[in-house]
Amino acid sequence: xxxxQTSRNFRANSAASIADSSLRAAMKNATDTFGTRRxxxxxxxxxxxxxxxxxxxxxxxxxxxxxxxxxxxxxxxTSAGAMVHRAHDAQSAKELIxxxxxxxxxxxxxxxxxxxxxxxxxxxxxxxxxxxxxETDLGEYIIQLEGETPSHIIVPAIHKNRQQVGRLFxxxxxxxxxxxxxxxxxxxxxxxxxxxxxxxxxxxxxxxxIAESGSLVLFTNEGNGRMVTSVPKLHxxxxxVEKLLxxxxxxxxxxxxxxxxxxxxxxxSYVSLITGTRKxxxxxxxxxxxxxxxxxxxxxxxxxxxxxMLKCIRCGACMNVCPVYRTVGGHxxxxxxPGPMGMVLTTLLTGMEKSYPLVDxxxxxxACVDVCPVRIPLVDLILKLRxxxxxxxxxxxxxxxxxxxxxxxxxxxxxxYWLERVSRLFWPVxxxxxxxxxxxxLPEPSSxxxxxxxx
Amino acid sequence: MRVxxxxxxxxxxxxxxxxxxxxxxxxxxxxxxxxxxxxTCCGQPAFNAGYRNEARGAAEHFLSIFTGNDPIVTPSxxxxxxxxxxxxxxxxDDAKLAETSRSAAGRVYEMSQFLVQVLRAHEKVFTGSGKxxxxxxxxxxxxxGVREExxxxxxALQGAEFVxxxxxxxxxxxxxxxxxxxPEISCALADEKAESIMATGxxxxxGCDSACLMTIADGLQRRGSGIKVKHLVQLLxxxx
Numbered sequence: 001x002x003x004x005q006t007s008r009n010f011r012a013n014s015a016a017s018i019a020d021s022s023l024r025a026a027m028k029n030a031t032d033t034f035g036t037r038r039x040x041x042x043x044x045x046x047x048x049x050x051x052x053x054x055x056x057x058x059x060x061x062x063x064x065x066x067x068x069x070x071x072x073x074x075x076x077x078t079s080a081g082a083m084v085h086r087a088h089d090a091q092s093a094k095e096l097i098x099x100x101x102x103x104x105x106x107x108x109x110x111x112x113x114x115x116x117x118x119x120x121x122x123x124x125x126x127x128x129x130x131x132x133x134x135e136t137d138l139g140e141y142i143i144q145l146e147g148e149t150p151s152h153i154i155v156p157a158i159h160k161n162r163q164q165v166g167r168l169f170x171x172x173x174x175x176x177x178x179x180x181x182x183x184x185x186x187x188x189x190x191x192x193x194x195x196x197x198x199x200x201x202x203x204x205x206x207x208x209x210i211a212e213s214g215s216l217v218l219f220t221n222e223g224n225g226r227m228v229t230s231v232p233k234l235h236x237x238x239x240x241v242e243k244l245l246x247x248x249x250x251x252x253x254x255x256x257x258x259x260x261x262x263x264x265x266x267x268x269s270y271v272s273l274i275t276g277t278r279k280x281x282x283x284x285x286x287x288x289x290x291x292x293x294x295x296x297x298x299x300x301x302x303x304x305x306x307x308x309m310l311k312c313i314r315c316g317a318c319m320n321v322c323p324v325y326r327t328v329g330g331h332x333x334x335x336x337x338p339g340p341m342g343m344v345l346t347t348l349l350t351g352m353e354k355s356y357p358l359v360d361x362x363x364x365x366x367a368c369v370d371v372c373p374v375r376i377p378l379v380d381l382i383l384k385l386r387x388x389x390x391x392x393x394x395x396x397x398x399x400x401x402x403x404x405x406x407x408x409x410x411x412x413x414x415x416x417y418w419l420e421r422v423s424r425l426f427w428p429v430x431x432x433x434x435x436x437x438x439x440x441x442l443p444e445p446s447s448x449x450x451x452x453x454x455x
Numbered sequence: 456m457r458v459x460x461x462x463x464x465x466x467x468x469x470x471x472x473x474x475x476x477x478x479x480x481x482x483x484x485x486x487x488x489x490x491x492x493x494x495t496c497c498g499q500p501a502f503n504a505g506y507r508n509e510a511r512g513a514a515e516h517f518l519s520i521f522t523g524n525d526p527i528v529t530p531s532x533x534x535x536x537x538x539x540x541x542x543x544x545x546x547x548d549d550a551k552l553a554e555t556s557r558s559a560a561g562r563v564y565e566m567s568q569f570l571v572q573v574l575r576a577h578e579k580v581f582t583g584s585g586k587x588x589x590x591x592x593x594x595x596x597x598x599x600g601v602r603e604e605x606x607x608x609x610x611a612l613q614g615a616e617f618v619x620x621x622x623x624x625x626x627x628x629x630x631x632x633x634x635x636x637x638p639e640i641s642c643a644l645a646d647e648k649a650e651s652i653m654a655t656g657x658x659x660x661x662g663c664d665s666a667c668l669m670t671i672a673d674g675l676q677r678r679g680s681g682i683k684v685k686h687l688v689q690l691l692x693x694x695x
Binding site (some may be wrong): 011014015018158170228323324328358359360361362363364365366367369370383384385386387388389390395399403405408409410411412413416420423424435437438441442443445446448449450451453455 | 464496500501503505576626629630632633667
């Protein structure tokens with residue numbers, strides 16, 4: 001991520017998004033499509049609720065015994081030929097990856113989609129070190145050309161329509177303008193193929209890592225993930241520590257849940273399992289594999305009251321159904337992860353000071369909780385974070401004063417009814433003070449409130 | 456049968472006619488309505504903003520007013536959900552209050568829930584008219600699990616035609632303090648909801664939460680729509 005975090009400007013960011021009609025149309029169109037496809041995909045699964053229970057249980061088990069699973073994964077991946085590294089924070093992860101590439105004289109790295117690499121700002125670091133990084137996921141490639149960051153964790157260029165992509169390709173690649181997705185995909189494929197063959201290294205993320213076998217699991221649709229992890233001789237995979245699953249036997253549960261939740265597919269085009277390096281007699285696979293396990297604040301989250309957030313498997317279903325996300329898009333959230341999971345994770349990972357306005361970005365409607373495949377209690381976590389904002393001193397003194405008043409009045413009917421009467425008398429003033437978009441939207445208080453109509 | 460009526464602060468200040476309709480309906484079905492004096496607000500504004508102490512104060516006050524064993528009935532899914540699901544959690548550390556809150560949680564009903572589950576009002580006939588659509592409020596549906604009851608009551612309105620709203624369960628944009636803190640987003644959501652309503656061709660939109668209906672009325676008004684907004688209890692009381 002090359003840009004500064006702007007989560008504190010959430011309100012201004014979202015007002016700008018709301019004024020952008022092509023962004024709004026693209027968001028509505030895409031989120032509606034994913035929502036409909038998700039519903040249709042789960043229609044065929046009769047035991048969905050039991051499946052979600054199971055997935056939640058497995059993820060919780062991983063979190064409860066994370067150090068043991070990490071140790072087991074490290075031992076098994078190492079014996080399969082991988083080098084496993086632990087990175088405490090973003091800086092050490094970037095330096096580690098940079099030095100691996102530098103030491104081997106890598107000039108260009110082909111990269112598969114990885115939100116963790118966005119979180120730590122890997123591309124900017126490598127480019128500053130003179131290493132060219134080419135994003136090979138189509139959506140990531142589009143935003144890389146545009147110099148943007150992802151606005152969705154699964155669909156990075158969700159905010160763009162095909163006309164915008166057509167103009168971008170014509171501008172940057174010197175190809176004739178087209179808005180036909182097939183033509184555009186073909187253009188990208190041609191560019192990328194050359195890059196894959198020329199790249200000295202592949203960098204990827206991983207959806208899961210299996211403790212029992214030391215394997216990495218990648219769900220991809222475009223085939224680029226498989227190219228990145230198997231064509232170059234050197235492969236570096238970066239993932240956050242909580243992405244583990246205990247054993248291969250747990251994988252089918254997530255194969256059934258993740259693609260359906262994310263894109264509404266019964267399964268992605270590719271599900272790749274990578275266990276160690278290329279063995280004698282094998283035709284593909286990296287000869288050197290480094291796995292970077294990133295903490296970057298996860299251990300702290302794990303020890304706190306919001307640990308269930310780490311169950312997240314990054315499907316993006318919560319954002320597709322979130323009324324706020326659908327309306328403002330991902331960039332408004334001002335950091336790597338948007339939507340309901342993003343507002344919680346961003347606050348936990350970057351701290352309240354950098355992100356406190358984000359915890360307001362929910363109507364508490366609960367649509368996210370309805371769809372979360374691993375049953376993260378997102379609304380409860382948002383409420384916890386709202387409480388934490390107060391205790392950490394990031395709520396406005398006006399709000400605190402207002403709430404103190406409310407707290408006193410709600411316990412005392414005399415004051416409560418008196419305040420009702422005063423606000424009725426001064427209603428025009430209140431409307432003016434709060435702005436037309438707040439009290440201006442409320443009707444005028446009744447001249448005879450209900451309690452005075454009752455015996 | 457006797458019930459305790461929790462009017463809610465929204466109804467008290469802004470929509471007393473919803474309270475009147477609630478009383479008329481309950482009395483029509485032979486229910487004695489007691490309005491415990493001194494009732495205020497369920498505490499959601501504080502609870503939803505993270506002010507648990509203030510919300511706890513509201514909960515304790517509520518429980519000191521709504522005593523006894525009669526059912527508590529309220530024309531708001533959101534306030535019923537607060538009492539039913541959040542009070543016991545808020546007060547769990549005090550053994551006595553926890554017990555009292557569990558008792559209140561066990562006897563609180565949102566009005567459509569009470570009408571259908573206890574009074575079986577959907578088996579009666581009400582007079583209705585025109586084309587109706589229905590907004591399914593978030594807390595009513597997702598926290599209380601009240602999905603079918605309002606629809607059963609709507610289908611008891613003889614003479615009215617029901618047209619389902621696209622994405623009826625999508626939030627209207629109210630969200631309590633949300634509407635004050637992020638008014639641009641709140642208005643955008645209300646506008647989208649208004650468009651879904653207008654697409655149905657209905658002449659009246661109904662629901663079970665005054666705060667959502669207020670937000671919807673505002674969205675419709677901004678779009679210059681003449682679609683009427685009425686709480687379900689009003690439609691039913693008019694159709695007696």
